[in-house]
Amino acid sequence: MPSLATLGLLSGVALLLWRIFRSYIVKSPLDNIPGPARTSFWKGDIPALFHRNGWNFHDEATERYGQAFKFHGPLGAKGLYVYDPKALGSIIVKDQMIYEEPSWFISLNPVFSIAHMRHMTPLFYETTHRLRRAVTTQVAGGSSEVDILNWMSRTALELVGQGGLGYSFDLLEKDIPNPFGDALKRYLPLNFALQLWRMFSPYFTKCGPPGLRRFVAKFLPYSKMQQLREIVDTLDYQSRKVYNQKKVALEKGDAAVVQQIGEGKDIISILMQANMDASDEDRLPEDELIAQMSTLVFAATDTTSNALARTFHLLAEHPDVQEKIRAELLAVGGNDDIPYDQLVDLPYLDAVCRETLRLHPPVSFLSRETRADVVMPLSQPIHCVDGSIMNEIPVPKDTTVIIGIRGCNRNKAIWGEDALEWKPERWLSPLPKSVPDARVPGVYSNLMTFLGGGRACIGFKFSQLEMKVVLAVLLRSFRVTLSDKEIVWNLAGVNYPTVGREASRPSMPLKLEPINLA
Structure with missing residues (x-):
């Protein structure tokens, strides 16, 4: 009779093979979302996303594809990179129980009054x-x-x-x-x-x-x-x-x-x-x-x-x-x-x-994984690969979603054309109307720096x-x-x-x- 370790190994391998098979056979609603081209089947976009000098990849992707775009994970997996404020409200507030921290992540939010x-x-x-x-x-x-x-x-x-x-x-x-x-x-x-x-x-x-x-x-x-x-x-x-x-x-x-x-x-x-x-x-x-x-x-x-x-x-x-x-x-x-x-x-x-x-x-982005199928709302529509317009994204269960903290904080649609400049004086006069109107769900100063919702820092x-x-x-x-x-x-x-x-x-x-x- 196989040992528990052997059964565990076999189940892990079987799950991995199923994920690979499903990524190619089962059509995903993310297929129609624009994003950078995949450079590797085995690694996807992960080496570029997580490279210590990867600033250009992040900045160019957010500039070219907008506030929500697809990225490629390893072995054919597809994920979403998001900094659309309405979508972020869904991820960290409205539907936060669906968008869980990845299974490898444990967090604690200390409370100081x-x-x-x-x-x-x-x-x-x-x-x-x-x-x-x-x-x-x-x-x-x-x-x-x-x-x-x-x-x-x-x-x-x-x-x-x-x-x-x-x-x-x-x-x-x-x-x-x-x-x-x-x-x-x-x-x-x-x-x-x-x-x-x-x-x-x-x-x-x-x-x-x-x-x-x-x-x-x-x-x-x-x-x-x-x-x-x-x-x-x-x-x-x-x-x-x-x-x-x-x-x-x-x-x-x-x-x-x-x-x-x-x-x-x-x-x-x-x-x-x-x-x-x-x-x-x-x-x-x-x-x-x-x-x-x-x-x-x-x-x-x-x-x-x-x-x-x-x-x-x-x-x-x-x-x-x-x-x-x-x-x-x-x-x-x-x-x-x-x-x-x-x-x-x-x-x-x-x-x-x-x-x-x-x-x-200090933290440019964080990851979540969907624990169930969910519909992600958008404040701005997406122009899809097939030319159609999408006002919300059906996100399948087990999808990795990257929360673009830096992307949201630098969003020109919210902060204006000078969003990429360091200007402390912007905080000494009333902020543009676009800032409060965006309803960024952050706990601090209309920013995503400390997140928001039940898992805010x-x-x-x-x-x-x-x-x-x-x-x-x-x-x-x-x-x-x-x-x-x-x-x-x-x-x-x-x-x-x-x-x-x-x-x-x-x-x-x-x-x-x-x-x-x-």
């Missing part, structure tokens, strides 16, 4: 002042060139550690390697490069129990896969270390919790306490809580740190904008910490943050506060200018900079000049 942000603001300032002192020491050492991305990554990890986990990852005093931070920084570029493997992963998950698959994975002769396995092990080890320390404190009682960073008011402490108090049938297993910790740190670190790095890069390229922000900050707070309510309402600082997140969202308030505190402290301490090194931004799960197009290590050197405010 405004009251919690006010409570955390002094902690944010304390951490950022440690950052300022460390950078000042580095600049005083004789070199004005600083790897801004490295410091933003370390700061973001420390802030989410304290605000999200009640745990300190990094004292920001010395350039000491941090295993958790290093693993996070390596994860996204590597995971993005393995997209083709990830799309086949649902078939392999049927091949025996997880322990067997993990054992087999150790012997795969593919260096990138082994690097990813090593990174995942590091994240799991560090998360378990944090979890066990917090578990001991919670079991000791309130006095031990109050002594922790954040006084036990961080989201994981609250979640762990609620789980301990829950009935047996409602209690989550420890492995799931630990996985959520890793996801929380992962989701909140690279996105904000890379958004901050992009902002500093733009301010170095636009010194006039940098001076306007500095003048606004000095006029309000001098050299003192600016209270939460004043900081979040500073108009020019807010305009720079919004415009950066509009034109350069509610932690965007945390991210915004982090960006504004770091900018407020550093811009009153340093003038930022470009170095002589070429900075190239790479497409990935979270876009990241490197020195030159071929470098693999994320890095963004800029020059910092101390400002004497005395």
Whole structure:
């Protein structure tokens, strides 16, 4: 009698063969949707969609084919690339239960209220002042060139550690390697490069129990896969270390919790306490809580740190904008910490943050898969391959749908002919009527940067506060200018900079000049 592993393998292979057969025999309503020509049967458009230098493919496809077009997946599969606002409303709000995250994706949206942000603001300032002192020491050492991305990554990890986990990852005093931070920084570029493997992963998950698959994975002769396995092990080890320390404190009682960073008011402490108090049938297993910790740190670190790095890069390229922000900050707070309510309402600082997140969202696109047949509405009709006009798209079950975050944020039909320009001033006067009329379903500023609906990144308030505190402290301490090194931004799960197009290590050197405010 065949073993369970053999039966799993056979069922996975059978499902894969059926998907290939169906893509050729069964006519799909997507066949009539225009889109780029397929360059490979085996890989489809995936290598171009997920290439680190794939900006031109995305931009040219959105410009040529409009707000909804077809792309080719591996082995004859067909998918949709969408940034039509009405379609996005269906995907992330109205029909969000049909458009599920892909089977390889797990997400957690941490909830941080405004009251919690006010409570955390002094902690944010304390951490950022440690950052300022460390950078000042580095600049005083004789070199004005600083790897801004490295410091933003370390700061973001420390802030989410304290605000999200009640745990300190990094004292920001010395350039000491941090295993958790290093693993996070390596994860996204590597995971993005393995997209083709990830799309086949649902078939392999049927091949025996997880322990067997993990054992087999150790012997795969593919260096990138082994690097990813090593990174995942590091994240799991560090998360378990944090979890066990917090578990001991919670079991000791309130006095031990109050002594922790954040006084036990961080989201994981609250979640762990609620789980301990829950009935047996409602209690989550420890492995799931630990996985959520890793996801929380992962989701909140690279996105904000890379958004901050992009902002500093733009301010170095636009010194006039940098001076306007500095003048606004000095006029309000001098050299003192600016209270939460004043900081979040500073108009020019807010305009720079919004415009950066509009034109350069840290995440350019996300994927969904349809769990049932669904009809996707459109705000603008599509001119089909056969010459007909389509006002809505019948989308079959199991279709991959790419949500074009960057495409929607740069849509000229919404933002006007200057949509591709970085213009913070656009936020200082009423936006064009086309912006509210488009009804973009994003949770933030008519943008898709933080998504919307039930799966929106509610932690965007945390991210915004982090960006504004770091900018407020550093811009009153340093003038930022470009170095002589070429900075190239790479497409990935979270876009990241490197020195030159071929470098693999994320890095963004800029020059910092101390400002004497005395």
